[in-house]
Amino acid sequence: MKYMTVIYVLLSFFVYIIFCSVTYMIVTDIIEDKFNKKTNELTHSFGKEVLKQLSAVKLNNSVSKMDLDYIKEKLNKNEYVKVFNDVIIKFNENEENHLVTREYMIYFEEIILLKIKKVERKDDTIKSYMVFVLGEYRISNYEISEFLIRSLKTKSMYLRVASLKTVAKIGNLNTLLNAIKYLSKEDKYIHNKVFVDILSQFSGDKVLLNTSFMECFDELKEDFQKVIVENYTKNKVTYVKDQMLRLLKDSNTKKETKISIIRYFGSIKSQFAKDEMIKLLNKGEWEYRVVCAYALKNYKDEETTNALIESISDKNWHVRYNSATTLLKFNESYIISKVLEKNDKYSRDILFYVMFDNNEISYEEYLEKSRKVEVV
Incomplete structure (x- = not known):
């Protein structure tokens, strides 16, 4: 009889767990459906207002403080934030709009910083979304740069890649260089092809970026030196030929780096490099x-x-x-x-x-x- 009681108690417990799980899923679906319905409705009202303001900025027209305050006031609710971000992402599909978005988002800088503080202690999934939208907002300041550098210090490969991609999209040269130096120093791996693709997305002065790489080249570990050279090769960067030739001739240049440099000169012709390759x-x-x-x-x-x-x-x-x-x-x-x-x-x-x-x-x-x- 004692064992039967234990069995009934356990069965009751399992039934309770199943009931709670099913209830949770049903309630979650209901909440999600309501949220999606609300965001669909807001797309045709609030979303159009955001797009109208973006278009005004694009045409160099002023946006009234009252209209901006209306948008700011609504951004304390998740459904409005979702619609706002969706409009920004869609607007950014045209590369010509990136600078417009940056100019517009300056009006919302305080709100962005508050949201960064809120997600600072959240899990990597929530941080990853915040990092992603920062890349769409395209504004840069000290707090945003520091948040992105801190986001690199994670075990999550997804968050690390997303953070570096956002740094490149924003186009702050010093932040990108600091990010790469940190990743190199801490041996934080990112696949070479992914890394090179990220560097190609840099929205700042690419000539300055590529020349700046050479100034910190010796500080970087072999894998990161390879990425930089592969970036030069992919993007046909010819104005670093002299530095590449110096490294090719230098007996202290690491093997994998030198191999990447040889491949670089396979695409970027140089008579002096040819002579060195024949020697090798x-x-x-x-x-x-x-x-x-x-x-x-x-x-x-x-x-x-x-x-x-x-x-x-x-x-x-x-x-x-x-x-x-x-x-x-x-x-x-x-x-x-x-x-x-x-x-x-x-x-x-x-x-x-x-x-x-x-x-x-x-x-x-x-x-x-x-x-x-x-x-x-």
């Missing part, structure tokens, strides 16, 4: 030889061709492969003849393999030529 192709470590063999594809001349004809016999397969690929890109029949004259089976085999890989010969032709190489 001849005597550098195998990682450098691999990248140089491919980067030299944009330096078609006799000196480069001769260096690649030598490196196609390299003991490393990847160096041979990239050397053959580059030589074939030069599209000169005499080059193939020179490789065949070397009487080196590895050189000829990799040449035929790359030709097959590029669909220049069939698989059967590749096998036939390979057999002839073996016989020789």
Whole structure:
């Protein structure tokens, strides 16, 4: 009997938990439906007023204090905040409106700072939304910059990326540099491609940004140096060539950084860089030889061709492969003849393999030529 009582008590408890959970979900759905209905209604009234004020600012017309105070007064309610943010986000889809938004949002600076204080101790999900809308507001001041830097100090990769993206959107150079220095110092990882995309979104003076990177380059760890060089490569930044060449020649430059610089010069041509890449192709470590063999594809001349004809016999397969690929890109029949004259089976085999890989010969032709190489 005692056990039956315990069982009934436990069952009752589970039924109570299930009842509470179902009730919670129903109530939550009702509240959410009411909220969505209210925001839909406000879009056609309050939302139109916000858009009207933005349009006035865009046309350099003044907005009355009474109209601004009306918007400010409503922003203490969540449904109005939601509509306000939706209008701002939609307005910002046109890049030409970004400066207009920044000018307009200055009127709401005090409200923004109060909201930042409220979310400071909230969880990362709520912080992430605040960080996101700050990127849409596009205004910058000390308090906002400090909040964004503090938001980088998180275990959440999502919040970290969102914070850096917002810093870039706002376009404050010092804040972005401080953010990158902090991430580097603390080894806070962000994927290279994502990082480069974020740097491309910087809304400030990009020339000043790219030159400023070189001033703090040596302070940064290898992964972050790579990101900066990859940013230069992606955006075809030519005015840092001299600094990149200095780093390429410097024996103290870290390996992964130097590899990124070689790839940079694969896109941004420099005669001096070509000479350095040929030196590395001849005597550098195998990682450098691999990248140089491919980067030299944009330096078609006799000196480069001769260096690649030598490196196609390299003991490393990847160096041979990239050397053959580059030589074939030069599209000169005499080059193939020179490789065949070397009487080196590895050189000829990799040449035929790359030709097959590029669909220049069939698989059967590749096998036939390979057999002839073996016989020789």
